[in-house]
Amino acid sequence: MKRIVILGSTGSIGQQTLDIVRAFPDEFEVVGLAAGHNVELLAEQVKEFNPKHVCCIKPPAKAFSGPGFTPEFTPMEDMVCLDNVDQVMVALMGSVGLVPTLNALKCGKSVALSNKEPIVMAGGLIKEYASRYGGEVLPVDSEPSAIWQCLRGEDNEILRLLITASGGPFRTTPIEEMEGVTPERALQHPTWKMGKKITIDSATLMNKAFEVIETHWLFNVPWDRIEVVVHPQSTIHSMVEFADGSVKAQMGPPDMRLPIQYALFYPKRLPNAMIPRLDTKKSHSLTFEPLEPARYPCFGLAVSAAKKGGTYPAVLSAADEVAVQAFLDCKIGFTEIPRVIDRVLSEHESLPGDTAEDFLEADRWASGRTAELIGG
Numbered sequence: 001m002k003r004i005v006i007l008g009s010t011g012s013i014g015q016q017t018l019d020i021v022r023a024f025p026d027e028f029e030v031v032g033l034a035a036g037h038n039v040e041l042l043a044e045q046v047k048e049f050n051p052k053h054v055c056c057i058k059p060p061a062k063a064f065s066g067p068g069f070t071p072e073f074t075p076m077e078d079m080v081c082l083d084n085v086d087q088v089m090v091a092l093m094g095s096v097g098l099v100p101t102l103n104a105l106k107c108g109k110s111v112a113l114s115n116k117e118p119i120v121m122a123g124g125l126i127k128e129y130a131s132r133y134g135g136e137v138l139p140v141d142s143e144p145s146a147i148w149q150c151l152r153g154e155d156n157e158i159l160r161l162l163i164t165a166s167g168g169p170f171r172t173t174p175i176e177e178m179e180g181v182t183p184e185r186a187l188q189h190p191t192w193k194m195g196k197k198i199t200i201d202s203a204t205l206m207n208k209a210f211e212v213i214e215t216h217w218l219f220n221v222p223w224d225r226i227e228v229v230v231h232p233q234s235t236i237h238s239m240v241e242f243a244d245g246s247v248k249a250q251m252g253p254p255d256m257r258l259p260i261q262y263a264l265f266y267p268k269r270l271p272n273a274m275i276p277r278l279d280t281k282k283s284h285s286l287t288f289e290p291l292e293p294a295r296y297p298c299f300g301l302a303v304s305a306a307k308k309g310g311t312y313p314a315v316l317s318a319a320d321e322v323a324v325q326a327f328l329d330c331k332i333g334f335t336e337i338p339r340v341i342d343r344v345l346s347e348h349e350s351l352p353g354d355t356a357e358d359f360l361e362a363d364r365w366a367s368g369r370t371a372e373l374i375g376g
Helices: 013-024 039-049 093-105 116-133 142-151 175-180 196-204 208-221 256-264 299-308 312-328 335-345 356-375
Strands: 002-007 026-037 053-054 087-090 110-113 138-139 158-166 224-232 234-240 247-251
Touching: 002 013, 013 026, 013 039, 013 087, 013 138, 013 256, 026 039, 026 175, 039 053, 039 196, 087 093, 087 116, 087 256, 093 110, 093 116, 093 175, 093 247, 093 312, 093 356, 110 256, 116 138, 116 208, 116 312, 116 356, 138 142, 138 208, 138 256, 142 158, 142 234, 142 247, 158 208, 175 256, 196 208, 196 299, 196 312, 208 224, 208 312, 312 335, 312 356, 335 356
Parallel strands: 002 026, 002 087, 026 053, 087 110, 110 138, 158 224
Antiparallel strands: 158 234, 234 247
């Protein structure tokens, strides 16, 4: 039985992780659950899964008592290091996932990483911790998971990693109309059902830039061998092209429970009736389009920041988080998101990036500066 901790249990990925636990009740023990503000749902999860440890911003853990037990309040940073934890699912939002991820790796744990921001902020440091302390990072994000699956069993030169993107809700919208985009329209993703932040990032293609950064660190592939191709159907989740020209693709209906389950059971594949199958009896079209840089300015500035290294990626992540929330709150327009982020990046003087504190300091500065610019 695998003993797991789920950080971000009330979010979309956290809830779907618990769907997998429900489907395989004899395979998992939920040791700990951590969440933010969704107290009601966390209380329901505690009663159902009886974790020994719980973490929530408020109220105190004593509010989460179940029949015959009261879980212990344990900070996330400590929960991931418990001796009886085999694997940690990091499904948080933002930079809050960095320290728990590093702590888990320092304790030699297996980390299933759905939270992009830690590896975007500090990919080199995360890889260093995994190597030094014997932990492992398993991708849960759909596209990096697809690449991971395609590379399994291969020991050949990689020519290209091809990350697919749906193109979001504005793939065909005239660029001159983008100024008037509302949050309601931007939240209408054509193929995936996700949280608000990641849905807006998918509309700007910032999310895809984050996946490029994630892929670079996870698979040690040079930047110039990672490409993004627009694939509106979201049936192919990513592809790998090898030196001989052969291309392997991982396909399936858009459903996050498949990559979640793959990470939880790796290297085994088990049948699960709740995960939809590709219906080959129906007619399918698989089309590809080049990415339009002018349509997605966030993509280019994000990849440029990643290539600069240091603490620029941490500033990128933090500025994006604040700018996206400002857009959702109708404080700025859709096309102002990349402009604000670009301004913050241009003002940043990189820190060495040798410690977690360097990245967290850059994150704090960028969050504050972005808020100032928007407020002004």
